[in-house]
Amino acid sequence: xxxxxxxxxxxxxxxxxxxxxxxxxxxxxxxxxxxxxxxxxxxxxxxxxxxxxxxxxxxxxxxxxxxxxxxxxxxxxxxxxxxxxxxxxxxxxxxxxxxxxxxxxxxxxxxxxxxxxxxxxxxxxxxxxxx
Numbered sequence: 001x002x003x004x005x006x007x008x009x010x011x012x013x014x015x016x017x018x019x020x021x022x023x024x025x026x027x028x029x030x031x032x033x034x035x036x037x038x039x040x041x042x043x044x045x046x047x048x049x050x051x052x053x054x055x056x057x058x059x060x061x062x063x064x065x066x067x068x069x070x071x072x073x074x075x076x077x078x079x080x081x082x083x084x085x086x087x088x089x090x091x092x093x094x095x096x097x098x099x100x101x102x103x104x105x106x107x108x109x110x111x112x113x114x115x116x117x118x119x120x121x122x123x124x125x126x127x128x129x130x131x
Contacts, residue, residue: 001104002025002029002044003043003044003047003074003077003078003104004074004104004107004108004111005111005115006021006022006025006044006047006048006051007047007048007051007070007073007074007077008108008111008112008115009115010022010047010048010051010052010055011051011052011054011055011058011059011066011070012055012059012115012116014051014052014055017048018048018052019045019048019049019052021048022041022044022045022047022048023041023044023045023048024041025040025044026038026039026040026041026042026043026044026045027040027041029041029044035081036084036085036088039080039081039084039085040081042080042084043076043077043078043080043081044077046076046077046080047073047074047076047077050073050076051070051073054069057069058070063108063109063112063113064109066108066112067105067106067108067109068105070104070105070108071101071102071105074100074101074104074105075098075101077101078097078100078101079097082097
């Protein structure tokens with residue numbers, strides 16, 4: 001779920017949430033999950049790089065088409081830690097690994113509507129409201 005929010009903000013606000021934020025979030029996830037230090041940091045940094053690379057193109061599409069563009073990025077985020085663990089001698093995980101990126105891509109429209117909700121203007125104008 002962290003990857004979904006991270007790719008959302010990398011696409012919508014690439015100057016504010018960039019690769020540095022992704023690297024720090026990855027380190028925090030490594031500590032939280034007690035994994036090899038840098039495993040998630042590498043995956044999130046790659047995610048941020050690719051998301052920032054395609055952010056202008058993705059914003060032209062509808063939310064459902066954006067989910068199709070984000071799906072390979074989410075797959076990369078889940079594949080990098082697995083490849084690192086395989087290199088360290090861990091066994092190959094099952095096919096359930098493919099479910100996480102698909103579910104996160106299906107949640108893209110919901111995440112988009114929830115994360116953009118505070119930026120929407122209200123339909124009724126209130127003069128005492130600061131924004």
